[in-house]
Amino acid sequence: MKLPKYRLISNEIKKKISASLWKAGSQIPSETELANHFSASRMTARKAVDELVNSGVLERVASVGTFVKEPAAQSSLLEIRNIADEIRSRGHVHKMTVLSKLMLIPNDAIAFTLSLNSRTVYKIIIVHWENDQPIQLEERYVNAERVPLFLQQDFSKITASEYLNSIAPVTEAEITVEAVMPTKILKHNLQVDDGVPCLKVTRITHSHGQPICYAVLYHPANRFKLTSHLNIVN
Amino acid sequence: MKLPKYRLISNEIKKKISASLWKAGSQIPSETELANHFSASRMTARKAVDELVNSGVLERVASVGTFVKEPAAQSSLLEIRNIADEIRSRGHVHKMTVLSKLMLIPNDAIAFTLSLNSRTVYKIIIVHWENDQPIQLEERYVNAERVPLFLQQDFSKITASEYLNSIAPVTEAEITVEAVMPTKILKHNLQVDDGVPCLKVTRITHSHGQPICYAVLYHPANRFKLTSHLNIVN
DNA sequence: ACAGCATACCGGTATATACAACATCGGTAT
DNA sequence: ATACCGATGTTGTATATACCGGTATGCTGT
Known part of the structure; x- marks a missing residue:
């Protein structure tokens, strides 16, 4: 059972958040930075973020950045x-x-x-x-x-x-x-x-x-x- | 308020479905066909389909096709x-x-x-x-x-x-x-x-x-x- | 008639690239 | 001081392309 790359990335992001390394309300690295860090293209990093946005873990603000959603939504x-x-x-x-x-x-x-x-x-x-x-x-x-x-x-x-x-x-x-x-x-x-x-x-x-x-x-x-x-x- | 292209496509698909032109359980055109029909790239057509899959209107079967979901299971x-x-x-x-x-x-x-x-x-x-x-x-x-x-x-x-x-x-x-x-x-x-x-x-x-x-x-x-x-x- | 194989097709993933739209920040001219 | 302008960074959209692995289909040889 091999996970696709974007899922590996989204899992890493989830880990950071649940370990409180990335705290609620704070900005996470930009899609470009994530892509570089995981040696992926921006589109792949974006897909990882997409998943977490859809599941309510992250929140996007156009032109500004992506943020960890406040815990209210998480549970x-x-x-x-x-x-x-x-x-x-x-x-x-x-x-x-x-x-x-x-x-x-x-x-x-x-x-x-x-x-x-x-x-x-x-x-x-x-x-x-x-x-x-x-x-x-x-x-x-x-x-x-x-x-x-x-x-x-x-x-x-x-x-x-x-x-x-x-x-x-x-x-x-x-x-x-x-x-x-x-x-x-x-x-x-x-x-x-x-x-x-x-x-x-x-x-x-x-x-x-x-x-x-x-x-x-x-x-x-x-x-x-x-x-x-x-x-x-x- | 200008809609992005992928949303225009997904709206067209929704229309077909709600007009029963594409009936529950039936297969919709492949992503490539949709892309050609709407003069878009496959990735854009795919994004439109993504939306409807996420909202429970469509269902993908890998290697086979995309289908209109049966209305009961959706909820x-x-x-x-x-x-x-x-x-x-x-x-x-x-x-x-x-x-x-x-x-x-x-x-x-x-x-x-x-x-x-x-x-x-x-x-x-x-x-x-x-x-x-x-x-x-x-x-x-x-x-x-x-x-x-x-x-x-x-x-x-x-x-x-x-x-x-x-x-x-x-x-x-x-x-x-x-x-x-x-x-x-x-x-x-x-x-x-x-x-x-x-x-x-x-x-x-x-x-x-x-x-x-x-x-x-x-x-x-x-x-x-x-x-x-x-x-x-x- | 049937088993096996080749092939076309389809969604799934991944990359590279380009431009648009908007926000933010800093510098400059008034 | 304030107003304006532009550079920069970020997400949003869109395209072209490539390959993988699976399914379905039809053909072929037996």
């Missing part, structure tokens, strides 16, 4: 947000409360979704707090065969999704978003007022084809929005 | 859903009602979001129906400079997003999802019962860095879910 391709990171990145305090944690026999729907053979599944219910206000209630069913030690984790130190991702990194996900009125229990746990709806996010995650987790996340509508930035490549 | 990775297609793919009847259609002076927020210099923006409010039930109310602000003929379109034949995408294909999008209780007007237009929340999807779309459209979509929660399948590459 752009659809990430699964970690609620704890998000809260902390807003400079707020994140806390978790485990409401329940048990092993049970899955009903048919759960067993089917997680393709379970065994008769056990882990279920955990957690409330996430942002500055002493509940912001998310998650109800999570985890593939016990694939992540056997799940229940033994200390979820005051690591979030469920962090742990799952370390054991079985998410490679595919199916996400459904709905608006619902909270049940009584939900209203109580999320401390929502009368008449305030909730966002319900259902997330089925897979790792290399294997289903790992079925999670339902509830967020009070008056304190939570779901946003994502997409770059359409194809 | 598998994070697509901006077209409500009309979706409804039809469920085998249901789709209908649109234009509630209002006007040109107005944007407020500061809209002008900022769309980076408008001029003092006009197009606004249109449309209700989408699925089998005689309203399923989406869209309130859409369109960049009048970039899409000057927007208001003159016949939106009983083509959806707003279809038309916009044909003029300025979406390359970036910022999407926010919220749960809200409907206003009185919203309740009336979407025919939702008391106590039923709505999904509110706010969508800002860009085409090659230029903001094109600011859209707010409301869906009755009891008749609508938003789902997406993600492949995590990194």
Whole structure:
């Protein structure tokens, strides 16, 4: 599997950027300089840059130069947000409360979704707090065969999704978003007022084809929005 | 505003395709033939094809030829859903009602979001129906400079997003999802019962860095879910 | 009839070259 | 000091050319 020259060049550029030798916002060498450095023609160097511009890593300014794009765009391709990171990145305090944690026999729907053979599944219910206000209630069913030690984790130190991702990194996900009125229990746990709806996010995650987790996340509508930035490549 | 030659070529190709002269799955002329036909070099013709390959309109097969891509596969990775297609793919009847259609002076927020210099923006409010039930109310602000003929379109034949995408294909999008209780007007237009929340999807779309459209979509929660399948590459 | 081969064709890569359009910077004349 | 001009550097576009490696096709010899 031989890579074409322009791809070797674009890989080198990517390396420089991910090693922070070329930092966000800074100007990279001109196409002519790149061509000389890699002993290629300008058109080939340009093609390498083309690739990175299309994938959102670089940005061209006509007549001026080519620049490393600010990191906002770089992670752009659809990430699964970690609620704890998000809260902390807003400079707020994140806390978790485990409401329940048990092993049970899955009903048919759960067993089917997680393709379970065994008769056990882990279920955990957690409330996430942002500055002493509940912001998310998650109800999570985890593939016990694939992540056997799940229940033994200390979820005051690591979030469920962090742990799952370390054991079985998410490679595919199916996400459904709905608006619902909270049940009584939900209203109580999320401390929502009368008449305030909730966002319900259902997330089925897979790792290399294997289903790992079925999670339902509830967020009070008056304190939570779901946003994502997409770059359409194809 | 003079278009480069390769873009003229790619536009001609797009025309042929959208006029169904070149049908899905069929082979288009070779790069050499295109070059001759447009009196351009092969490299220029190739660049035109490159664009359409990157935007998912065409598909190359090495040593064989270039083909018009089948419309279905084009959007598998994070697509901006077209409500009309979706409804039809469920085998249901789709209908649109234009509630209002006007040109107005944007407020500061809209002008900022769309980076408008001029003092006009197009606004249109449309209700989408699925089998005689309203399923989406869209309130859409369109960049009048970039899409000057927007208001003159016949939106009983083509959806707003279809038309916009044909003029300025979406390359970036910022999407926010919220749960809200409907206003009185919203309740009336979407025919939702008391106590039923709505999904509110706010969508800002860009085409090659230029903001094109600011859209707010409301869906009755009891008749609508938003789902997406993600492949995590990194 | 069939296997194997030669050939034409096609996209993929790579180079060298040229000019255009625009920005930036420095120097010069007013 | 300011306005103008020009040199220079950079990306953007366009062309001509060459070769590679693959596919498809048709021909040829058996």
